[in-house]
Amino acid sequence: MSAARTLSTQVGELLGPQHATYVVALAAPAGEEVDAVGAGEAGVHADVELGSVSKGVTGMLWRDAIARGEVAEDAVLGDHLELPAALGGIRLSALATHTSGLPRLAGGADVLTRTWQLWRSGRNPYREDLPGLLSRLEGVTPGRTNPSYSNLGFQLLGHAVAAAAATPYADLVSTRIAGPLGLVDTYVPTGADELRPGAVAPRNRRGRVVEPWANVAIAPAGGVRSSAADLAVLLRAMLDRTVPGAEALEPVAPFAGKMRIGAGWLTGPLLRRTVTWHNGGTGGFRSFVGIDRDHGVGVALVSASTRSVDGAAARLLAEAGDRT
Template structure:
């Protein structure tokens, strides 16, 4: 275990038994993976809602390519009901479209299955997601409201405009250009690679991985410590596709502002651009402090938060001379 892994472990506490961490500073990039077996820093983990940040990058990249425009609406690229057809993709990217957090009539049942049995609640394909939309209501006076559904639809609309599935879009425009060999979207359990770390709940029980075509843009991206370090570096130097997704353009919650998926606000007296995530068996945080040129990614195979530990690592890195 490296000094970085040991420090992350001390901040996380003993109940986090398997985690990956990446730290990028102007001087170097460091990575570690604790409890992931022989696969180490190439073991892939679930990023959860950090995937929304990836989708934000892809949305802004599609704008730069001319595949989409700021005024593009959902109905131009996805077969959605009338009440959703006029929803602007730009509003989805800032959680301001007035969509509910989730779609479907069996949310309670799936939530119960997740808690009781560790089942993946997001297991449908894109067709299954679209079939759930008939009863979805759009708020008449939308306020910023976090929506998994909104980012699912945003990502699949961006992918449709590019003429490929979302998983292929992540590979073509994020993973391959940056050389991210461990970053991918698993649309089924069969897609999981040998390096996939098992998801575990708060009790340490192994639970189902969150795979599925529909959830990909909102919570289905997987990555490793090695790849996350590269991604952080590309975010800091703005060589990642769609880098202006990181720039805040609208108010969100409290004093936070939002770009395309990415939040910006004060963490431990520093201005940080970040996203966190949670699945049935992982918690994640990816953030950069652009003023100090540092970035941190921390993902644990647990349902216990990693946000505080990640923020502390980021602050400590920024304090280094």
């Protein structure tokens, strides 16, 4: 039995029969294993939505931009984006640690309608280009700066970094993350028409195909796509600290419970291990990417479903650590 088949059997048992389509990557001291189940002819190169794991990518891009001298450590949003005065003074570092006081979502009278359409028919609730996103910020004011998860915060962080580099966010992912690491399947579609052949379709809990989350505004907070093959390379680079912007992985502030946060990435106890991780969810995918640096192992698991993969991924990571 091949290593890849062994991995898929193990993951299938952990996920259960309700997950019919998924991709998985495992990095360990002995090497990497990848597999894709139900992903079509593209197999381990079939791309899937990473959802909020994209925030971790954005955190790396932010730290990389600081290292390049494009963004100051104490930069504020107003240095790079034209925003209402109430938002211009927010530090990028606060966005990266979810301590900006920004709400989870941008404003707009149609927020509830969009949420209903997502749950009712699977329509993508994030439809704006960047000017459209910025236009929804009138009346948004920061609240308390205790840790509070914000999609809006990471949308603005990513677009601020892109503005500082004079490069669209999608191109920034391509040139500064995918290119240096040799990730051939990792990209950011800014419309459904940009999905590549072999892209896995998103599906809701009932198994029905829904709209992909592919547009400019949401890209830094949830728009990156990747494959099992590429995720294995990313995990290795995270473990080896050769990923651009690796400093994003280092926890710098408290988040919730025993968790601490770096630039998007959380670090804390999972199944009695210390894991650096992020998960994600879109209208038709659930994802988890995490590394256990103490044992030199990492796991990425993405399913075309709205059923969580967190528990299965954490157990797979723990079992991999037990074997080292």
